[in-house]
Amino acid sequence: MHAYAAESRVPVLGVLASIAVVIAIVTNRVLEECQFEYGWLVSAPTVGGAFAILLAVFDKWVWRWRWLHAIKAISTPVIEGKYEGTLRSTWDGAPEAKVRVLVEQRWLRILVRFEVLESETSKSKSVTAAVYGLGHQDASLTYTYSNRIRPGFADDDMSDHDGMADVTIDQLGRLEGRYFNARGRQGTLALQRR
Incomplete structure (x- = not known):
């Protein structure tokens, strides 16, 4: 964390x-x-x-x-949990992927893990993050991440890379937003808390 x-x-x-x-x-x-x-x-x-x-x-x-x-003594939203849903990449020909985001959170520390469920070619974890309330019990999570591939499982054109995600988590547990990475790829995330 x-x-x-x-x-x-x-x-x-x-x-x-x-x-x-x-x-x-x-x-x-x-x-x-x-x-x-x-x-x-x-x-x-x-x-x-x-x-x-x-x-x-x-x-x-x-x-x-x-x-x-x-009573507004604490305004940091509690967003810890397991979220599952889909990633849609703008990369030409990329299929929609089933993904999981795991958020471990304390008041002073956080860790965001990201996994593509079907391929297991790589995993990401957060390096920096910011969490803020947006009103109406929604939260903003912005984080940078480091993605590490699994050699022998990842596509030949895939390599370790860094990226950023900017998502909103609403009071119903929907996590939605976008990401981009140093490989020039970007897309959207739509997940639900489980």
């Missing part, structure tokens, strides 16, 4: 840091009440440790909570 662009995360990080400071203060007070002499030694690492734990939990689970999206 890799980092991706989304709405500003600074306000949420500030809240998590504030909570971490409160946890450190409470921990220090408890240690003082227990007459632990070296509480000062624990307080600084407690802030860092509490922040790391809070961020890990938020990154994996909390940011998905619908009520946080409803």
Whole structure:
């Protein structure tokens, strides 16, 4: 997985840091009440440790909570899932291909995998990405990818290449958009969340 662009995360990080400071203060007070002499030694690492734990939990689970999206505390759309459908290339004579897009997503990281289902000649994975809400519960996903062929399975004219996809995911789970690549090929994608 890799980092991706989304709405500003600074306000949420500030809240998590504030909570971490409160946890450190409470921990220090408890240690003082227990007459632990070296509480000062624990307080600084407690802030860092509490922040790391809070961020890990938020990154994996909390940011998905619908009520946080409803009150606009989080605006990064949750688009994780498996999508299947078709790819239509503008390349002369290219048949419509059945494809699968797998999106693994956390609050801070994402990975988009792309597979042509019938031929298995190559696989792609994202290198960079941006995810934004478009209103009406639609999301925009723009990503660059690196495609690696399977030697011996791919057509002779096919080679490793890079490309870009720009898609919209609607509230019904339809993923639609377009792609182009460094081989001079382009086309459209129409998939449905499974």
